[in-house]
Amino acid sequence: MKFARRTDWELTPNKISGILEDLKAKGKTVLDLTESNPTRCGLAYPQKELLSALSQDANMLYSPSTKGLLSSREAVAAYYAQKNMKVSSEQIFLTASTSEAYSFLFRLLADPGENILFPAPSYPLFDFLVDLNDLERGFYPLEYADRWMVDFEGVEDNINEKTKALVTVNPNNPTGSYIKKDELAVLNRICKARQCALISDEVFFDYALEGRADVVSFADNQENLTFTMGGLSKTLGLPQMKLSWTIVSGPKDVVKDAINRLEVIADTYLSVNTPVQNALASWLNLRPGIQKMIMDRVRINxxxxxxKFASESLLHTEGGWYAIVKLADGIDEENLVEELLIKDHVYVHPGYFFNFNEEPYLILSLLPSPEIFSEGVNRIIKRLGCRQEPSL
Ligand SMILES: Cc1ncc(COP(=O)(O)O)c(C=O)c1O
Incomplete structure (x- = not known):
């Protein structure tokens, strides 16, 4: 059978997956410091309240709406109102996941062969989303100088006439860097001049580690056609519930056009299930407690x-669920990650997995239980043979 070229992926498991499978088959316990699925990290969710919201008589009625049920979109609008942002339910689209929303937006904005610009480093799922929509990926660099910043020269160098959208991950995974107000102003100027839309992935927005006043959500950006995404997988740590939202903002006419076309795309799938939409408003009321629980975990780790690491080894992060450890020059990331797995049974991501443009880095999820995390970190430090004094 000749399958579509877009599915010509390298499907043999990579070396790390092979080692992991082997360890599992041998019954070894691996300390997984890549774990970023919060439902697997021993967190004490308000289970009774979460589950009881799913048991409603209204769930017996199927009354689909292309953008998602009005009451659920109003709950999302109320969430933004709590953050002092004016978002109307008419601007909101619900999807089953952020990944699905990306696909809808790529379908809306770009023809085959056109490109979308992503930050580097960032989250690796984008590669598949681009392939699946027959698009090309471009990158613009983030640079680190005591904190991460958008490299605007890099944006100008990489944006071209085929670029239909520039994606920001705000805060970024794994750099934890937020877009600042002055950065948004420059992005607006660059994108407006080229009729390029902005897509801001704000799934981690509520997880700020410091109270900076200059960070900005794109949800009420009016300067340019803008799509701002959020969702339950991070906002409430509930990836299994499969519900995300996209807010369309910008100049009135283009927003109206975009909404009309997106409605057709969304109507083709109607992918968000009714019980989850009906539960959304009461689930969002649980946000303060759930987010505190997750932030407490992130801060402990x-x-x-x-x-345990010298301050210059631990890169500054403004938010999110990840940490970046910069290793001594000369260490081979890939070898180290394999060695940690085989000899120490500790699983961490190498920087290249997130498209870092230099080595060597390790990326750690801050969600695992503190016992697992601490033991994993001890083993990493022992392996590195460089027990470092606390920087305090
Ligand atoms: C930045 C970012 N966006 C989106 C997603 C996926 O979210 P969803 O579960 O809503 O597809 C992830 C998952 O880790 C992520 O890191």
């Missing part, structure tokens, strides 16, 4: 890293 982050503190452990600051105690």
């Amino acid at each position: 982050r503190d452990e890293l600051t105690k």
Whole structure:
């Protein structure tokens, strides 16, 4: 059978997956410091309240709406109102996941062969989303100088007449860097001049580690056609519930056009299930408690890293669920990650997995239980043979 060329992926498991499978087959316990699925990290969710919201008589009625049920979109609008942002339910589209929303937006904005610009480093799922929509990926660099920043020269160098959208991940995974107000102003100017839309993935927006006043959500950006995404997988740590939202903002006419076309795309799938939409408003009321629980976990593990690594090894992060450890020059990332797995049974991501443009880095999820995290970090430090004094 000749399958579509877009599915010509390298499907043999990579070396790391092979090692992981082998360890599993041998019954070894691996300390997984890549775990970023919050439902697997021993967090104490308000289970009773979450589940009881799914048991409603209204769930017996199928009354689909292309953008998602009005009451659910109003709940999303209320979430933004709590953050002092004016978003109308008419601007909101619900999808089953952020990944699905990306696909809808790529379908809306770009023809085959055109391109979307992504930050580097960032989250690796984009590669498949681009392939599946017959698009090309371009990258613009983020640079690190005590904190991560958008490299605007890099944006100008990489944007071209075929670029239909520029994606920001705000805060970015794994750099944890937010877009600042002055950065948004420059992005608006660059994108407006080229009729290029902005897509801001804000799934981690609520997880700020510091209270900076200059960070900005794109949800009420009016300067350019803008799509701002959020969702339950991170906002409430509930990836299994499969519900995300996209807010369309910008100049009135283009927003109206975009909404009309997106409605047809969304109507073709109607992918968000009714019980989850009906539960959304009461689930969002649980946001403060759930986010505190996750932030407490992130801070405990982050503190452990600051105690154990020298301050120059631990890159500054403004938010999100990840930490970046910069290793001594000359260490081969891939070898180290394999060695940690085979000899120490600790699983971490190498920087190249997130498209870092230089080596060597390790990326750690800050969600695992503190016992697992601390033991994993001890083993990494022992392997590196460089026990470092606390930087305090
Ligand atoms: C930045 C970012 N966006 C989106 C997603 C996927 O979210 P969803 O589960 O809504 O598809 C992830 C998952 O880790 C992510 O890191």
